[in-house]
Amino acid sequence: xxxxxxYTHIQSNRRRSVVLLIGLFLLVYALVYAGALAAEGLSTxxxxxxxxxxxxxxxxxxxxxxxxxxxxxxAIAYKFHQSMIDAMTGGHEVTRAEQPRLYNLLENLCISRGxxxxxLKVMDDEALNAFATGLNEKQYSISVTQGLLxxxxxxxxxxxLGHELxxxxxxxxxxxxxxxxxxxxxxxxxxxxxxxxxxxxFYWGGGRSRSSDDRxxxxxxxxxxxxxxxxxxxxxxxxxxxxxALSRTREYLADAGSVELTKNPDAMISALRxxxxxxxxxxxxxxxxxxxxxxxxxxxxxxxxxxxxxxxRVEALVRNAGGHDPGPLALPEDxxxxxxxxxxxxGNATDGPWGxxxxxxxxxxxxxxxxxxxxxxxxxxxxxxxxxxxxxSDVPQSGPPAAPGQSQxxxxxxxxxxxxxxxxxxxxxxxxxx
Numbered sequence: 001x002x003x004x005x006x007y008t009h010i011q012s013n014r015r016r017s018v019v020l021l022i023g024l025f026l027l028v029y030a031l032v033y034a035g036a037l038a039a040e041g042l043s044t045x046x047x048x049x050x051x052x053x054x055x056x057x058x059x060x061x062x063x064x065x066x067x068x069x070x071x072x073x074x075a076i077a078y079k080f081h082q083s084m085i086d087a088m089t090g091g092h093e094v095t096r097a098e099q100p101r102l103y104n105l106l107e108n109l110c111i112s113r114g115x116x117x118x119x120l121k122v123m124d125d126e127a128l129n130a131f132a133t134g135l136n137e138k139q140y141s142i143s144v145t146q147g148l149l150x151x152x153x154x155x156x157x158x159x160x161l162g163h164e165l166x167x168x169x170x171x172x173x174x175x176x177x178x179x180x181x182x183x184x185x186x187x188x189x190x191x192x193x194x195x196x197x198x199x200x201x202f203y204w205g206g207g208r209s210r211s212s213d214d215r216x217x218x219x220x221x222x223x224x225x226x227x228x229x230x231x232x233x234x235x236x237x238x239x240x241x242x243x244x245a246l247s248r249t250r251e252y253l254a255d256a257g258s259v260e261l262t263k264n265p266d267a268m269i270s271a272l273r274x275x276x277x278x279x280x281x282x283x284x285x286x287x288x289x290x291x292x293x294x295x296x297x298x299x300x301x302x303x304x305x306x307x308x309x310x311x312x313r314v315e316a317l318v319r320n321a322g323g324h325d326p327g328p329l330a331l332p333e334d335x336x337x338x339x340x341x342x343x344x345x346x347g348n349a350t351d352g353p354w355g356x357x358x359x360x361x362x363x364x365x366x367x368x369x370x371x372x373x374x375x376x377x378x379x380x381x382x383x384x385x386x387x388x389x390x391x392x393s394d395v396p397q398s399g400p401p402a403a404p405g406q407s408q409x410x411x412x413x414x415x416x417x418x419x420x421x422x423x424x425x426x427x428x429x430x431x432x433x434x
């Protein structure tokens with residue numbers, strides 16, 4: 001089914017993610033088979049078809065143990081993944097009393113959509129980044145760096161929180177955590193196969209002599225080992241590709257979801273522009289960086305980048321959400337108390353994406369309305385503003401002047417109280433001429 005709107009894109013992405021996760025889990029069994037084939041190739045120099053049959057038999061015996069081991073791995077990650085991430089990044093949970101600004105912004109977003117509020121955590125890091133983690137409502141949490149809070153204004157922080165909250169609403173966080181856990185299982189089994197190969201070649205390869213039966217039968221132990229290594233490499237590469245496929249498109253959807261929550265595409269754009277180039281978390285590994293709002297780590301000319309570039313994301317927001325791109329933004333200097341105001345690429349402060357704030361407030365003692373200074377104030381005297389059909393002072397007054405004790409006629413009535421149009425004689429009767 002083709003996706004043509006935000007919510008259909010989200011549903012399509014969920015279905016594709018489930019398929020990718022199933023494929024990722026199947027790679028674990030591919031590695032188990034590769035290990036069985038490598039073990040047979042290192043222990044017996046038999047024909048390839050015989051080695052393949054023996055590897056199939058070993059795989060069927062080892063598959064249940066591999067499944068149990070993978071499930072135990074996932075259970076451990078389910079219980080302790082957040083504490084492990086916090087230990088790595090230095091995040092700690094905060095309350096409303098400790099971070100009232102941050103807490104109120106997130107609480108308002110959750111109330112507006114009826115979403116259970118996740119936990120809030122702050123990382124003592126100067127980088128500008130944030131990420132969401134968790135596998136269920138009791139575990140969901142949003143972590144932001146102190147540098148992000150210091151450099152972004154309220155609207156931009158709200159946009160970042162909306163981005164991470166959208167990841168939770170769309171189920172992205174759960175998918176990414178599971179993907180990272182399964183990828184860890186793949187790395188574990190892949191390392192076991194490599195250890196088996198190198199240690200087996202040391203213990204068995206050097207002292208083993210081929211029998212005449214093996215030579216006549218066309219021993220293919222080396223070929224079996226090479227096939228096993230190819231399976232390991234392909235499985236490892238596919239696990240990386242699947243993880244990237246899970247995270248890349250989700251960033252566009254999370255940006256769009258943030259705009260839907262905040263109704264402010266410009267705040268999302270300016271937040272991305274400030275985060276750009278300042279998002280590296282030195283203590284975080286690649287798995288944590290994949291969950292961040294921006295991952296600056298790129299390898300092989302952006303081929304294995306987990307996030308689309310900031311330029312591509314800003315372009316999508318401008319094209320689809322009607323946002324305005326102010327271009328690259330410089331962060332406020334140390335000690336600047338501008339409270340996170342925007343600065344352009346030259347370092348000049350701006351009031352927003354469309355231009356500078358007024359140079360100075362109006363002088364005290366004068367009040368300006370939409371047409372100029374108000375008469376009777378300390379400012380210069382001004383002619384009364386014109387009405388919709390011209391200046392009031394030019395309206396011809398018709399009829400005799402008001403008698404003593406009678407109120408002066410208004411600009412739209414003559415002395416007799418009959419309505420008239422400016423520049424025309426008064427109407428007769430109630431609404432017509434006599």
